Amino acid sequence: MRFSLRSTRKPAPAVRIKPQRMGFDFDPETVPRYWFGNDPVLTHFLNALSLSFPDGEQFFVDSVRHFRNVVHDEQRQKDISGFIGQEAMHSLEHRSFNAMLQAQGYDYVAKKGAAVARYLCNEGRKRFSPRAQLAFTAGLEHITAILANAMLSRPELLEQMDESVRMLWLWHAIEETEHKAVAFDLYKDIDPGYRMRVRAFLSGSLGLLLFSSAYTWRFLRQDGMHRRPLHLARGGLRLARLLFSVMPDYLDYLRPGFHPWDDDNSELIAQYKRLVDTAVAPQYRKAA
Ligand SMILES: [Fe+2]
Numbered sequence: 001m002r003f004s005l006r007s008t009r010k011p012a013p014a015v016r017i018k019p020q021r022m023g024f025d026f027d028p029e030t031v032p033r034y035w036f037g038n039d040p041v042l043t044h045f046l047n048a049l050s051l052s053f054p055d056g057e058q059f060f061v062d063s064v065r066h067f068r069n070v071v072h073d074e075q076r077q078k079d080i081s082g083f084i085g086q087e088a089m090h091s092l093e094h095r096s097f098n099a100m101l102q103a104q105g106y107d108y109v110a111k112k113g114a115a116v117a118r119y120l121c122n123e124g125r126k127r128f129s130p131r132a133q134l135a136f137t138a139g140l141e142h143i144t145a146i147l148a149n150a151m152l153s154r155p156e157l158l159e160q161m162d163e164s165v166r167m168l169w170l171w172h173a174i175e176e177t178e179h180k181a182v183a184f185d186l187y188k189d190i191d192p193g194y195r196m197r198v199r200a201f202l203s204g205s206l207g208l209l210l211f212s213s214a215y216t217w218r219f220l221r222q223d224g225m226h227r228r229p230l231h232l233a234r235g236g237l238r239l240a241r242l243l244f245s246v247m248p249d250y251l252d253y254l255r256p257g258f259h260p261w262d263d264d265n266s267e268l269i270a271q272y273k274r275l276v277d278t279a280v281a282p283q284y285r286k287a288a
């Protein structure tokens, strides 16, 4: 049904896109080394993604900001401001998560990964037109949205995350869901065509896959996992199962009439929002 070419578009749900600074403070002593399912591969895959976030999300912000003037609708302008604010907060909180990884002894890998991500984003800015940059952003936002959906719709994934970091990933997943259509809608405003949207999506996916595989492997190597093939195979299988399970959602982006809210999962936001609110650091809580 997902792949039907007929338009079954429902109006996008009214989701409020509101940035929230969380003020997470990760203690390198209490965060377990393998905080996701006690599995080195799953943990380091998300660690590797986290290394790409501070600069990657700044790239998203810049590409959206570049075109925001084409939007004259007041609500959509508010949504764009919400998107920019949320991504800026994600960069900040993931910087503190990445600093925790450094303190856990992954200093070299974490710094190198962040530097490579910065280099790639800067090259993207130099080599591609603003339109192509926004197409990359819209495509990569689809990937973050489907990973967020997997996390929110399968409680067993969240349960496998250690409490010390669970709220970071839950909060990020909620906000990625809230703003999942902002970059896409803006891209559609400047280019209703199919070609660049899909080319940027596929090449951006490949770039992200190469980056995350390389840095997952570098983390694993530092732990000496290359000498433990059974551990590696078991974790690799779990990761592959997770990634294959989101494949139909991933491929949905290739459908010509695709829109992020064709899959209305907004009820998941409400389901977890209260829980996340309890994790806001006192200095960032709004007075009631
Ligand atoms: Fe984000």
Ligand SMILES: [Fe+2]
Pocket: 087, 141, 144, 175, 176, 179
């Ligand atoms: Fe995002």
